Amino acid sequence: MNREVKIIDMANIVKRYYIGQPNELEILHGISLEIFEGEFVSIVGASGSGKSTLMNIIGLLDRPTEGSYYLNGQDTMETKDKDLSKIRNKKIGFVFQNFNLIPRISALGNVALPMMYGKVSSKERNERAMNLLKVVDMEDRASHNPNELSGGQKQRVAIARAMANDPDIILADEPTGALDTKTGRNVMDIFHRLNEERGKTIVLITHNTELAEETGRILTMTDGRIEVANGNT
Numbered sequence: 264m265n266r267e268v269k270i271i272d273m274a275n276i277v278k279r280y281y282i283g284q285p286n287e288l289e290i291l292h293g294i295s296l297e298i299f300e301g302e303f304v305s306i307v308g309a310s311g312s313g314k315s316t317l318m319n320i321i322g323l324l325d326r327p328t329e330g331s332y333y334l335n336g337q338d339t340m341e342t343k344d345k346d347l348s349k350i351r352n353k354k355i356g357f358v359f360q361n362f363n364l365i366p367r368i369s370a371l372g373n374v375a376l377p378m379m380y381g382k383v384s385s386k387e388r389n390e391r392a393m394n395l396l397k398v399v400d401m402e403d404r405a406s407h408n409p410n411e412l413s414g415g416q417k418q419r420v421a422i423a424r425a426m427a428n429d430p431d432i433i434l435a436d437e438p439t440g441a442l443d444t445k446t447g448r449n450v451m452d453i454f455h456r457l458n459e460e461r462g463k464t465i466v467l468i469t470h471n472t473e474l475a476e477e478t479g480r481i482l483t484m485t486d487g488r489i490e491v492a493n494g495n496t
């Protein structure tokens with residue numbers, strides 16, 4: 264990890280949707296954002312301000328309409344979709360508000376699944392998945408299906424899954440939104456640990472200002488723009 268390295272480097276990102284011409288809807292109005300390796304950054308802002316839209320672009324799930332985006336020094340605007348998928352799978356782990364676990368497979372299976380893209384034997388996949396379940400203190404529920412887990416347990420499994428390919432970046436969109444305060448606290452502690460002990464760069468979207476204040480830097484989105492605070496954007 265090198266805190267001098269810009270892992271995410273965006274400039275003038277615009278996102279427009281075309282909802283039947285000539286009405287176009289501009290959602291992001293020119294966002295510039297730099298995130299350094301090992302940072303823990305939160306994004307706050309009102310509903311509809313564009314947080315998830317920005318997160319999807321950061322996570323290579325969606326492309327901006329205009330602007331430049333370098334991920335780890337690579338120009339993503341000049342990268343083919345197929346190659347972006349590979350980069351996404353290797354470098355980025357996602358955690359969502361509603362967990363998005365696959366129903367009829369075990370916790371262990373859910374964590375092992377993203378490893379399928381790599382050249383790893385099934386035995387090694389299962390070993391690695393079990394180790395990740397240990398990291399989130401879920402090894403005793405490895406054989407449970409998602410519907411046999413509590414919300415907090417599901418989210419811990421989802422975090423283990425996000426770690427499956429040892430990504431550099433974890434993107435979490437309202438990961439505590441569906442959890443009570445205590446369970447959300449536990450999930451937040453896991454993020455802190457992954458950041459501090461494993462050097463993961465974490466971008467967290469949250470409506471919870473107390474949780475945001477625990478992170479190294481808060482970005483506030485207002486109507487498709489990032490507000491300038493403390494000289495940072």
Ligand SMILES: Nc1ncnc2c1ncn2[C@@H]1O[C@H](COP(=O)(O)OP(=O)(O)OP(=O)(O)O)[C@@H](O)[C@H]1O
Pocket residue numbers: 280282288290308309310311312313314315316317
């Ligand atoms: N595919 C789409 N087509 C048209 N408009 C869209 C599309 N996706 C999102 N939007 C619009 O973009 C705006 C920003 O949405 P976004 O989901 O990024 O907000 P958000 O900040 O994540 O809100 P929340 O806190 O409620 O999750 C909203 O007005 C939404 O209606």
Ligand SMILES: [Mg+2]
Pocket residue numbers: 314315316436
């Ligand atoms: Mg959202």
